[in-house]
Amino acid sequence: MRTNDKLEVRVWRGKEAGSFSAYQVPRQNSQTVLDVVTHIQRHLEPSLSYRFACRVGMCGSCAMTVNGKARWTCRTHVAKVLNEGNGLEIAPLANLPVIKDLVTDMREFFDKWTRARGAFKGTATRHDDFAQVQPSAPERRAVDAGIECIGCAVCYSSCDVVAWRPDFLGPAALNRAWTLVNDVRAIEQPERLRAVAGDTGCHVCHTQGSCTERCPKQIAPTLAIAGLKRTVARAAVRGLL
Amino acid sequence: MNLALAQAKRWYWQRISAMVLVVCVLVHLCGLVYAVRGGLTATAILARTHGNWGFALFYAVFVIACAVHVPVGLANIAREWWGLGERAGLWLGRAFALLLLGMGLRSVYAVVA
Amino acid sequence: MRRQNDQRARAHPAYWAFLMHRLSGLALAAFLPLHFWALGRALQGRAALEGFLRFTDGPLFKLAEWGLVVLLALHMTGGMRLLLIEFGSASGLRKNWIAGAAGFAAFAGLAFALALLA
Numbered sequence: 001m002r003t004n005d006k007l008e009v010r011v012w013r014g015k016e017a018g019s020f021s022a023y024q025v026p027r028q029n030s031q032t033v034l035d036v037v038t039h040i041q042r043h044l045e046p047s048l049s050y051r052f053a054c055r056v057g058m059c060g061s062c063a064m065t066v067n068g069k070a071r072w073t074c075r076t077h078v079a080k081v082l083n084e085g086n087g088l089e090i091a092p093l094a095n096l097p098v099i100k101d102l103v104t105d106m107r108e109f110f111d112k113w114t115r116a117r118g119a120f121k122g123t124a125t126r127h128d129d130f131a132q133v134q135p136s137a138p139e140r141r142a143v144d145a146g147i148e149c150i151g152c153a154v155c156y157s158s159c160d161v162v163a164w165r166p167d168f169l170g171p172a173a174l175n176r177a178w179t180l181v182n183d184v185r186a187i188e189q190p191e192r193l194r195a196v197a198g199d200t201g202c203h204v205c206h207t208q209g210s211c212t213e214r215c216p217k218q219i220a221p222t223l224a225i226a227g228l229k230r231t232v233a234r235a236a237v238r239g240l241l
Numbered sequence: 242m243n244l245a246l247a248q249a250k251r252w253y254w255q256r257i258s259a260m261v262l263v264v265c266v267l268v269h270l271c272g273l274v275y276a277v278r279g280g281l282t283a284t285a286i287l288a289r290t291h292g293n294w295g296f297a298l299f300y301a302v303f304v305i306a307c308a309v310h311v312p313v314g315l316a317n318i319a320r321e322w323w324g325l326g327e328r329a330g331l332w333l334g335r336a337f338a339l340l341l342l343g344m345g346l347r348s349v350y351a352v353v354a
Numbered sequence: 355m356r357r358q359n360d361q362r363a364r365a366h367p368a369y370w371a372f373l374m375h376r377l378s379g380l381a382l383a384a385f386l387p388l389h390f391w392a393l394g395r396a397l398q399g400r401a402a403l404e405g406f407l408r409f410t411d412g413p414l415f416k417l418a419e420w421g422l423v424v425l426l427a428l429h430m431t432g433g434m435r436l437l438l439i440e441f442g443s444a445s446g447l448r449k450n451w452i453a454g455a456a457g458f459a460a461f462a463g464l465a466f467a468l469a470l471l472a
Contacts, residue, residue, distance in 0.1 A: 068363055197248055198248040199248060203248045207436055209372070233249050236249035263433065347390070348392075
């Protein structure tokens, strides 16, 4: 339902070097930030580049920096984040190269996922019976706490250590590695632990907690990384590292 | 591989020394709040510490724990905020560890002997 | 130069806890060599230590000492929170411990101030 109000929206145009352009968008009673961006591109600025897919909070493609914080724009109601003076500032995710306007280059995010050994590898084949994993087992509970990650990069974008140390694997990759460390069917665990340890891995997490604070799926990468620290230490003491 | 092991050791030694320091700091806070009543004098301090080998043992442990604990955090700050490289950060940490160990044990000796 | 976060992304308790923990650690690390040097004056005899203590009798020094006591208490309790996060059961960011750390630091500061003024 349209109101008579106008939103004062500043949108990032350009790449890493660029500037904010100002637009006036009609305010609706129930409106998300993605609605605002879509309105701008359709009616005010056809050359604006942005990403979205499902627009219902399942895919994570629409993640952007809204008023300084990384969020899913399809799940961010304008009413909740509006600044005084009906202001909204929309920028691409931080800590990633900018392709154009609100679109970031996600390759490094997913490359780090691979470097953290975030892919499952097992020994069973189609000829083997299913693995029996109790849902109540502590390892499975640890996996469950982090398995819903959809790789939206909100956590990666919110982390200062990612900004300070360009090689840091980041919260999402480490969280995924933790779910695999706890996967009783997975193999090559010593290699995985070696991949997530050290100056590019879990040991340089300083528990700032921005990842946990901002994750739209309420995952706590901080705790996953703490688990990795413990597991790596145990392996080191036992000479398995 | 080697790097992972080294970092793992640095991490758990820093946490172990942290646990020791929790105890040391609690004792030290109580001690200094008590000692500072009515003002500090050298006579009062030295009267308590002179020949006190229990005191010496406690504070020697305190100093050693500091020498293990402080450099790890300092190296992180040097790398993340002061732009030092990995080797430089490590050597800064080691140098500071020696400084704290040397000066710390010397000061324990100074008030006990 | 990538786009980086500003203070708006850092406006949450766990980040302040990190910042305070790092800054207090830095201040204490800078203080320690000074502290050890001062106590080492006793090697030159009681008078040497006494001279230093009288030198630091002024209100500005007492304020600095009070600050260090508060930072020490803060760093210790903040550190206990980190040890719980890393070794304890999964209980989120333990924000109650952040509040507790501030409370304990205030308590330590008050105890020190009262002892000093007694």
